[in-house]
Amino acid sequence: MSADLRLILFDVDGTLVDSQAHIVASMTRSFEAMDLAAPSREETLSIVGLSLPVAVAQLAPALSATDQAAVVEGYKQAYMQIRAEQGSAQSSPFYPHARKVLQELAAVDHYLLGIATGKSRRGLDALLAGHGLEKMFLTQQVADHHPSKPHPAMIETALAEMGVAPDQAVMIGDTVFDMEMARAAGVSAIAVEWGYHDTARLAPLADHVISDFRALPQAIAQIWESDK
Structure with a gap:
């Protein structure tokens, strides 16, 4: 690969x-x-x-x-x-611009999209089906098969499934649990301001903090540009 x-x-x-x-x-x-x-x-x-x-x-x-x-x-x-x-x-609408940015990222040949969530398999399947995105995410890690975040098992399994090294991956999340999980797995982390944990708690753990979904592609590019 x-x-x-x-x-x-x-x-x-x-x-x-x-x-x-x-x-x-x-x-x-x-x-x-x-x-x-x-x-x-x-x-x-x-x-x-x-x-x-x-x-x-x-x-x-x-x-x-x-x-x-x-x-x-x-x-x-x-x-x-x-x-x-x-x-x-x-009941679970996408945040502004999220769907469009996902489609843009999925169109990049060398980008692989995945999920690491505390939702159950059944819950995630229903959500993706409800939004018509069953095929968007190539690896999907759910609570049924892993210890709870911030244990790194979800990310480690996703890396293994996709054949990607930790320095070639990034985790995007809104909670301290996401940031700590990323750090434990040795991957970069991007925090979003629109979620459920205060930005002041997230910022010390994140490589970038974004306030608009449209800023995500540039934040990702900056992480991997800095590794060159």
Whole structure:
């Protein structure tokens, strides 16, 4: 495989799509179904990116393992119900310019696009199908098969699948978990300002921070230009 191939990995929630209303509503329903006080919006968004069982454990550490598992299952059911009611394009719309930039990057011969997300396989499949992007991402790493972020397993598996070295890859995300995962895997990291973690927390961990999706191609080019 050509040494010139480059792997561009994306987080999903908070990076590609704005699913915060969907996530917060699902978490609220799952807690209220068990007569528990629901976490605040800020608390829920703080755990976006983690695998669901880890996220619930952080939100409700005093709950028994059995009750945490019930909240997890309740969240999954609520998430699917809301998606069925609204559709993916409505419940998890793309951020401005995201789709166009993805298409531009995918058109570059030596760029390979992939996903590293805390979503489940079922959740990611439904999202991509809802947006008609099933074939856009050549490697798709999900929570079902890996430890939760910031463990580097998702990125390491994507690198192995694509035959790309760490210095030929970049991770784009909106959370500290994404940035720490990238660092642990030895790949570059680009943080986005429009997601769910404060920019002040992201900036020290990122090679670049962007405030507009249209700035992404140039940020990627700068990373790889600096490696020459």
